[in-house]
Amino acid sequence: MKIFVIKIGGNVIDDEKQLSSFLNNFAFIHDQKILVHGGGKIATELSKQLGIEAKMADGRRITDADTLKVVQMVYGGLINKNIVAQLQSRNCNAIGLSGADANIILAAKRALLQEGAEGGSVDFGFVGDVQHVETKNIVSLLNSGFTPVIAPLTHDGKGQILNTNADTMASAVSVAMAKSFEINLIFCFEKSGVLKNADDDNSVIEKMSFSDYEKYKTEKTISKGMIPKLDNAFDAIKQGVKSVVICHAKDLKKAVSGQKSGTCLN
């Protein structure tokens, strides 16, 4: 069985028209498919409205109890259900899931980060690192005719919801499913692909091997923000995912049909 795992980024979710057009194309895919969505600005805006201060450590956001509530509400309630309702209106039998639902993605609360001798340790709060993907339950849902729509939330198996990066989740689901199926992973976002020049949308790198990636990193050709996404992507390929494409959300149709679109990793 061929399955598409498609990640849609937060900047596209924030744009009603782009999202709607993306969902049209997603609903149209005939093969089995799984959607993983990111967060977008709504959680940040809601946090501000509620007077919750964004706390950072080592450049990364800390998910304290109040922030977790906000992302749980926005990702799991607002964005996830809106996407599901919109897919249903397009005759796609979507089912919205966090990692806790049907126990599909188990995570461990991130361990304290030890800083320098004097710096003490950093607690990232309610952030989950994926431990296990229960593919059996995802397959049950697919076989029942449902299209999983996964929010970037996991659980620890002890009753706690955790905040998890959507790229990482898409990659983890793909890797786990690749043991039994042909998995094609597509990261859709607001740029045309991996760019040689972050400011020039025409500078797309069409094909990239892992050694190319290493070279680009050394040369600092690739922008810093792309590194985690590419790490996730190459990790997926190394662990058996058949193809990974990073492309603009509007190019989903091309990417699915194997036409030239964005950056193809190999």
Add this chain to the structure above:
Amino acid sequence: MKIFVIKIGGNVIDDEKQLSSFLNNFAFIHDQKILVHGGGKIATELSKQLGIEAKMADGRRITDADTLKVVQMVYGGLINKNIVAQLQSRNCNAIGLSGADANIILAAKRALLQEGAEGGSVDFGFVGDVQHVETKNIVSLLNSGFTPVIAPLTHDGKGQILNTNADTMASAVSVAMAKSFEINLIFCFEKSGVLKNADDDNSVIEKMSFSDYEKYKTEKTISKGMIPKLDNAFDAIKQGVKSVVICHAKDLKKAVSGQKSGTCLN
């Protein structure tokens, strides 16, 4: 197949200890089971924090666009996922659903209420009246070993999430499923049952027929707040639901095992 449809009210959800104890008993039920949960005070509190004014008409809350966002976040994201994660920690393979997920509950946006000649009409906003329960999809989930946990949200099939009363949803799901299964519906809340005297928790009416109900209504024995719940309950019985019990959340175990608990409708 025997299936329990259990509704848990908002006041129990608001109390961490009561909810935890209720979920222990719920997870323990060996028969197939479906949980429908209400809202509680969290949505009202969040609305206040966000400066959203509660609008009422004809004694009923109006769900405007901002209020819908809040209930969608709180019911679908916060409460639903917390309950699911807690059930997972109790080895119950819960899956959280709105009516949009797997297209289980389709609703129609409530029509304008025509008031008196001079009063004009009232728009209840994004409130959904249940039109159709897709039992086939609920059965698929049960057969896959999942326990549906349903939030009081529906969809209109055209991409819109709607706010729907949880008692009504529990009743509608029960009635639809009763065509093929033996359905036992239990409404759990913070009182010991239907009371003859709203202030005396020992005045539980143990058995109530529809003609008893009519009599109690005429005498005004039953408090006004219970009427919609009882209308839903008797409606369910008339349409083939095998039993309906209204009891305190702590009495769930008794109600499931057929012991004396709360008010039994017949």
